[in-house]
Amino acid sequence: MARKIQQLFVLAALLAPIPALADAAVRDVRLWAGPETTRIVLDLSQSTNHRLFTLENPSRVVVDLDGRIDLASVDLPAGSGLVRSIRSANRPGNEVRVVLDLADAAKPRSFMVAPEGSYGHRLVIDLDATRAPRPMIRMDASGERELVIAIDAGHGGEDPGAIGKRGTREKDVVLSVAGRLAAEIDREPGMRAFLTRDGDYYLTHRQRMERARLNRADLFVSVHADAFRNPNARGSSVYVLSQKGATDEAARWLAERENAADLVGGVSLDDKDDMLASVLLDLSQNASIGASLEVGDHVISRLGSIGRVHKASVQQAGFLVLKSPDIPSILVETAFISNLEEEQLLRSSAHQQRLATALLSGIREYFLANPTPGTWLAKNGRGLPREYTIARGDTLSDIASRYNVSLLDLRRHNGLRGDSIRVGQILRIPAPL
DSSP: OHHHHHHHHHHHHHHSOOOOOOOEEEEEEEEEEOSSEEEEEEEESSOOOEEEEEETTTTEEEEEEEEEEOTTTOOOOOOBTTEEEEEEEEETTTEEEEEEEESSOEEEEEEEEOOBTTBOEEEEEEEEESSOOOOOOOBOTTSOBOEEEEEEEOOBTTBOOOBOTTOOBHHHHHHHHHHHHHHHHHTSTTEEEEESOSSSOOOOHHHHHHHHHHTTOSEEEEEEEEOOSSTTOOOBEEEEEOHHHHHHHHHHHHHTGGGOOOOTTSOOSTTSOHHHHHHHHHHHHHHHHHHHHHHHHHHHHHHHTTSOBSOSSOEEEOOGGGOOTTSOEEEEEEEETTSHHHHHHHHOHHHHHHHHHHHHHHHHHHHHHSOOTTBHHHHHGGGSOOEEEOOTTOOHHHHHHHTTOOHHHHHHHHTOSSSOOOTTOEEEOOOOO
């Protein structure tokens, strides 16, 4: 009898109507605009149902949700990016309508986000431009192109990244460092910088990779500021893609190769059989990881010359943003923003500039030793002044090997009688062998 009663209770529970999500109050509306994407965020008192649809003549995106908005206390942001203006009103049936008047054609998507950190429930609306941007590839009069360095400031917009004890936001300091690095690169002969984001807006990891590939980048550098539960953790680190991460990405490319663009080298996978496509992709990925490790070695050495490094050697991990199979890619953790002393350094304009200069030095050293064929640097790099600042752990033989010069020539070029060198000493590098 007891068992039968229990079964009836279970059946009654299964047959009971599922309650709808409760109505929500819209507490704030925020907007971040980038060149090809715009994100609108509605801060809500709780999760709720919503419906999104588009209208034409003129182009609009409309979002209806169950709840209310106090228009006297909620300031709607001004239009920016793909949004010309934002309007909102309460409708009968306890419903809020938000209308996004579009400035250009866009593809919308929306999703709810659960509370996290200092944020509560949110409705996120992403708008992606439907007109593909044109790449900017510049040639000089002789036909040699510039090296393109894609610099990616991590996080942005709704995603602040790690936050230090003093309130410093990772997204802000890395954007500043990235901008300084871009300026340094643009002053280099034969090099040009490309910023994946140049303002406070959000990009997915794949959007960052796609922008680098669209601009035919020769190197991708993602700039971050680390955080850890131990406030004493400190120092810089450099990461490249792990073999496991490469394998996962290879599987994705092979599954979708009919929709994939050509590799940077001009090789397309869509007309190759499974075996040949797999071999080509494997060759491209192995070469990319090898080059990434070499760039990383130069960069971590330069970072070590201006401060402490958390890991003296290049680390490997499966970071999604590093997964371009045909572009050498590194992720630089400039410092621990969770460390009070390093947070203060990250806030300093002088230290941000030192970081940018160190990153440039590592990048320059790599490309002088490994100039990309067809670039201005490949033709003219031998005539450029080449200097190297000694960092902790450097040996004269390692430097000679790195620059492809003989140890004897390196000694003669710098008037050295032996192999003794000191941290901070500047060596002049002779022409390569």
